Amino acid sequence: MSNQIQKAKFSVAVQTEKIxxxxxxxxxxxxxxxxxxxxxxxxxxANPDLQKCDANSIICAGLLGETLxxxxxxxxxxxxxxxxxxxxxxxxxxxGKQVLNKDGTPKVEWVATSIxxxxxGYKGLLQLAVRSGCYKKIVATEIKExxxxxxxxxxxxxxxxxxxxxxxxANAKTIGYYGMFEFTNGFRKAIYWSKNQMEAHADKYSQAxxxxxxxxxxxxxxxxxxxYKYSSNWYKNFxxxxxxxxxxxxxxxxGMLSTELQQAIEFEDxxxxxxxxxxxxxxxxxxxxxxxxxVIVEPIVEETEQIDLDKL
Numbered sequence: 001m002s003n004q005i006q007k008a009k010f011s012v013a014v015q016t017e018k019i020x021x022x023x024x025x026x027x028x029x030x031x032x033x034x035x036x037x038x039x040x041x042x043x044x045x046a047n048p049d050l051q052k053c054d055a056n057s058i059i060c061a062g063l064l065g066e067t068l069x070x071x072x073x074x075x076x077x078x079x080x081x082x083x084x085x086x087x088x089x090x091x092x093x094x095x096g097k098q099v100l101n102k103d104g105t106p107k108v109e110w111v112a113t114s115i116x117x118x119x120x121g122y123k124g125l126l127q128l129a130v131r132s133g134c135y136k137k138i139v140a141t142e143i144k145e146x147x148x149x150x151x152x153x154x155x156x157x158x159x160x161x162x163x164x165x166x167x168x169x170a171n172a173k174t175i176g177y178y179g180m181f182e183f184t185n186g187f188r189k190a191i192y193w194s195k196n197q198m199e200a201h202a203d204k205y206s207q208a209x210x211x212x213x214x215x216x217x218x219x220x221x222x223x224x225x226x227x228y229k230y231s232s233n234w235y236k237n238f239x240x241x242x243x244x245x246x247x248x249x250x251x252x253x254x255g256m257l258s259t260e261l262q263q264a265i266e267f268e269d270x271x272x273x274x275x276x277x278x279x280x281x282x283x284x285x286x287x288x289x290x291x292x293x294x295v296i297v298e299p300i301v302e303e304t305e306q307i308d309l310d311k312l
Contacts, residue, residue, distance in 0.1 A: 010040075012055070020033070042073055053114045054113060057271050060271075068264055070264075076122070076123050078119060080116045091108060117272075126138065129247075134258075135256075146163070146172070156190040174239055178191075179192075214234075217230055
């Protein structure tokens with residue numbers, strides 16, 4: 001007899017005494033709890049796939065974003081993303097008794113359930129870096145075809161001739177991504193990745209992206225009725241994800257990480273658990289990208305490419 005993992009609806013679970021206490025203990029104020037519930041409820045209503053997720057996972061991921069003083073929704077500082085988690089559960093017979101294998105060991109099966117993950121947005125990454133007060137300048141931009149003259153990785157210096165016409169540049173083919181930061185004390189770090197490098201990175205590390213699928217999309221080989229299945233930001237906003245990734249590489253390897261920024265990076269693309277007021281990441285999960293249950297990802301729209309903190 002197959003087992004089903006039961007999930008309480010978000011609208012019901014959020015009203016329970018246990019969840020109310022967890023939110024109040026984490027946020028410390030009833031008004032903050034009310035604002036948080038309204039904000040997360042809007043995100044859940046807007047995403048049908050998120051409505052299928054375990055309510056506790058939605059609340060825990062949202063509370064992490066809230067404690068980092070980030071907002072989901074239109075601000076796009078963090079996102080609640082639906083994924084599939086697989087759990088090993090015992091197989092029970094019609095009477096509720098454990099079914100055994102021929103060798104006498106308990107029979108188990110993998111059962112999938114939808115859960116929500118905390119995903120840090122590009123704007124949230126910038127926001128946390130700015131708050132640290134360590135950075136004088138932060139730059140992240142795509143490099144277009146014909147713009148790159150050279151990049152010296154030893155001196156970390158780039159020479160480009162940018163396309164001056166905004167519309168022409170927006171429509172030009174992207175060939176790479178450049179990111180840099182400068183501390184207030186003068187320390188500077190910069191990196192450049194080609195578009196091929198970024199695609200390979202996304203193919204290896206992103207749970208909701210496949211390079212072969214991207215090529216099919218680019219060559220119009222995906223039927224229109226199936227396009228909704230490829231709604232990951234790596235498909236819809238590759239350049240924005242590229243800029244976020246280049247900054248994350250810089251911050252995590254060379255930057256000054258505040259406690260908030262370190263926590264946001266640690267928990268990104270993970271389901272979150274709260275116990276005694278402490279956030280911990282749950283086990284690795286598998287993205288829900290099967291044919292009949294695609295992951296619907298809210299688009300990330302990023303505009304800021306350069307922040308000069310001296311002008312703020």
